[in-house]
Amino acid sequence: MARAGLTTERLARAGAELADEAGFDQVTVSALARRFDVKVASLYSHLRNSHDLKTRIALLALEELADRAADALAGRAGKDALTALANVYRDYAREHPGRYAAAQLRLDPETAVASAGVRHAQMTRAILRGYDLTEPDQTHAVRLLGSVFHGYVTLEMGGGFSHSAPDTQETWSRTMDALDALLRNWPAS
Amino acid sequence: MARAGLTTERLARAGAELADEAGFDQVTVSALARRFDVKVASLYSHLRNSHDLKTRIALLALEELADRAADALAGRAGKDALTALANVYRDYAREHPGRYAAAQLRLDPETAVASAGVRHAQMTRAILRGYDLTEPDQTHAVRLLGSVFHGYVTLEMGGGFSHSAPDTQETWSRTMDALDALLRNWPAS
C-alpha cells in the first residue's frame, strides 16, 4: 500500500488545525488518524502517546505566538509596545482558539525551559525598558502583565464578559490605558 | 442487594473531592462509581451524562467560592476588601485545585446566569465602592480585576512563575499594592 507520508512535524501541524476547528479537547490520536485516512496504530511510530501529541501542539503554538510577539515589538516602545504585545495574545487567541488553549498546557519543567515560553517572558520584560522600574519590581510587573493578558483573554474567550453591557473592545482599550498608567506610576514598596 | 444511597448531590460532592485529589480531568463517571463501590451504569439514574457531572462540580465550586468571598468581604472596604477578595481566590485554588479548575469550566448561557458566577461579579463591583470610579469605568475595572485574579492564580498554579527568582508571595503582595494604586488613580478616558 502507498504510504501516507506521516511525520511528527506534520502530525503536530494537523493537530493544531484540528484544535482550532474542533477545540483542543477534541484533539485525539484517533481523530488525527482519521484526518490522514490512516489506522490509529500507525501514528504511534511518530508519537510516543496522546500526551506527546498535545505537548507538540503546545510547543508549536508557543513558537508561533513568540514569533508574532517579536514581530509586533520591533520598533516599538512604551505604551505602543505594551498594546502591541497585548494585542498579539488577544488576536492569536481569537484566530487560533485551539492553539491558544494548547499553549496553556502545563509542560514538565525540562520541556518548559526548552520552549518558547522563555522568549515570552523576555519580551514582556523588554517592554518594561520603556518604564522606570527597579530590578525586582520588573519581575513583579512581568508577572502582573502576564496575568492580565492571560486572564483577560481567557475570560473573554470563555464568555465571562459576554453578559454585561459595555463592549469588550472598549474595556480592552481602557485596560491598556490602565496598565500604562500603572507602570508609569508604579507604587514603591 | 442493599442500596448505596446515591444522590445527585452526593455524587457532585464526591466528584469535587476526586477532582482535588486526582485532578479535574481525572473526574470520570467510572472513577466515581468505583468510589461508591457501585456499577457505572447506576450513576446514570442520577446524572444525565459525564458533562452533567462536571457541570455540577463547577456549580458547587462557584457556590463555595462565592460564599467564602462574601464572608471575606463582610466589614471590609478599600484595599482591605480588595486584598481579602483576591486572597479568597488564591487560597481556594491552592486548597482545592480540582474544584478551582472545575469553576473554570465553560457553562452554557442559561446555566451561567443561574450560577453563583453572578454573585462573583457583584462582589467584585462592591469592592469598587471604596474607590471613585464612574459607572462605565466600574465595569472596566471589574473585568480587569477578574482578569488579574484569574490570570495570576492560573499562572501561579500552573508553575508559570516557578522559574524566576523573587518568590510569588512577594509578587502577590506587590500586585495588591499596584491594583490599589491603580484604582485610586484610575486614568480618565
Place this chain on the structure above:
DNA sequence: TTATTTGCCTAAAGGTATTAGGCAAATGTA
C-alpha cells in the same frame, strides 16, 4: 398487604489509547 415507584444491576455497543508483531515499500549497498 398489595401496588407502585425507584435504585442498582447485567448486558451490550461504540469510542479512545496503547502495545505487539507482520508485510511491503523505500532506501542503502554491493
Place this chain on the structure above:
DNA sequence: TACATTTGCCTAATACCTTTAGGCAAATAA
C-alpha cells in the same frame, strides 16, 4: 541490477470510559 536493511503502515488484541436498554429487588405509598 540484485540483495539486504530499515522504516512505515497494517492487523490483532487488551484495557478503559461512556452511554443505553431492560430486569429484579428494595423502598414507599395505598
